[in-house]
Amino acid sequence: MTMAADWKSRLEEHDIRWVRFVWSDLSNRIRGEAIHIDAIDSVASTGPAFTEGLMGLMLLWDHVPPESGLSPVGQVWARPDWSTLRLPPYLPGHAEIMTDFVTRDGEPWACSPRVFLKRMIARLAERGMEMAASFENEFHLVIRDENGSIIPCDHSNYACIEGLNAHRELLDDLAETLIAQGISVQACHAEAGHGQVEMVIKHRDVLGAADQQLVFRETAREISARHGKTATFLPVVFEKFAGTGCHVHFSLTRDGENLIPDGATPHRLSETGRRFLSGVLHHLPALMGIVAPINNSYRRLQPGMWNGTIQCWGYDNKEAPLRVPTSLEPPSPTNIELKTNDQAANPYLTLGAIIAAGLHGLDEELPLPESVDVDPNVLTEHDLATRGLSVLPRDLTTSLNLLEADTTLIEAMGPILSKAYLGVKRYELQAQDGWPFETEIDWLLTAF
Structure with a gap:
């Protein structure tokens, strides 16, 4: 054939x-x-x-951990x-x-991440729903100096125009090359870290959104290399600067109608949106084992960095890990944003796990706590306890343990995929035990 x-x-x-x-x-x-x-x-x-x-090949070298169940x-x-x-x-x-x-x-x-996502898409379809998604692609542009040290290609800050000017030709080439491959580019700006930029691509069906992530990363690295620079998507390259995330936006539709906004109350979530969000929020500590999957991820997840360290959600709250962005005109809101995801996370696993968690919220009608309308980092321990909030895992070991204990996510992944994933991640964690930051960066700079 x-x-x-x-x-x-x-x-x-x-x-x-x-x-x-x-x-x-x-x-x-x-x-x-x-x-x-x-x-x-x-x-x-x-x-x-x-x-x-x-x-089951490891991130660091081509070895299959016995604990993965693969051989x-x-x-x-x-x-x-x-x-x-x-x-x-x-x-x-x-x-x-x-x-x-x-x-x-x-x-x-069953061990294929893309197959896993397609199974979760089928579960949505059983309920007459589809998901659209998009990612905010942040990355650092770096070079090595004459001593071999990694240095940023500019020293601008968030949304400073000189950051765009410094890389105008590279960003032009990147955008045009993405467009030539069928990817719609929407926006670009300098990010908070030195040498860091963000390029936003348009949302699309959830499987296509995951596919686009592979295309974006490969294209950005190739175009940057042709301009004499290295594009790295590693969460933290410079300890003193902001880290690199990969925020994911997602929405639900039925027969073309967005199910996220409440038609009767502008700028508020519908009941479907609330229930789906409740599931993602409920499972967020365990989801961290998928969306923040390497030691380096937790260097990025710090208070005040606009990525979320407290298990909460909020309207237009940049410090909430689950943010509901509103619009000036209806429909509003149109999507939900998960901010703890980074580029070390497999996009098929990320989106599949979001669907599994959200459907649990829908099916079980999990209650959604009140939105947080202040910076959650200013809340005292008493405030957190009163609101029923908790701190998200601060290390990969805790996240993987919580993932393993989460029956909803583990059952969604299935025994073959979940065993392989946990086995690989724990073996990688053991292999990096005791590494100083500089060694970590030297090994991982071009892995993502």
Whole structure:
């Protein structure tokens, strides 16, 4: 069986010689294999075969932790999703395509993050709902000086115009290259850290939003390298500056109607929006094991950094980890923002876990606490207790333990995926034990 004729014609039209079959593993490393056009028919429907152990490869080096339950024994196939075929302008002669892993009998492989997200999308569809999502992509632009030290490419601050000026040509090239790959660019500004910028891309269906994250990261790194700079999405590169997040915005629709705003009360959540948010808020401590998945993540999650350290939510509250942004004109609000997510998190796992948590809130009608309309960091321990608020986990060990104890999320992930994920993350954590900050950065700077 060959691929659909229109896709094959597109490859021929653009003189494509290699097709890259792409995925992201449990540590959110972007991986792939290039198949030559002369051999493409042999894998067009099944995809190339790999050992099951590839999904358990560690972030630091290619080792499969025994605790992951994965091993070099057994094969899975990276089945292509031809609807995602794209032609990166910076890779003439090469095309890329996203993949879903399947087992020998052709069934979706339970350890594939993209398969997990598709299962959660199906759960939404059972309720007649769809989700749209988008990410705010922050990253640092750095170089190494003559001593090999990592330094930022500018020293501007949040929204300072000199930050945009310093990287105008790079950002122009990045935007145009993303647009050429079908990604709608909306806004860009200098962020709070030196050498840090943010580029916002338009929301779309939740699976496409996760796919776009892989495209954005790969494209940003390639374009930056051509301008003599390194783009890094590591949460914290410089201890004294703000860290790099990847805030995710999400909304629910039914038959094209946004279910987040309350039609009767402007600038307030609907009952559906409240229930879904209640589930995400309830499971947020356990979600931290997915959305803040490396030691470095917790260097970023500090009070006063606009990313959220208290388990709460609020309208237009930048210090709440779950923010409900309002608009000047209706409909308002249109989405919910999760601020604790960073680029070390696999976007398929992040969005799938958000759906699982939100559906629990809907199904069980979990109560939603009152919104917090002050900076939660100024609240005393007594204030927090009175409001029923608590501090979010401050380290990865605690987050992973809470994730393992969360039956809703673990059951949603399933035994194969949850065991593999926890095994890989705990092994990585053990491998980095005692590392000084400088060693951590040297190893991880280009991992994300």
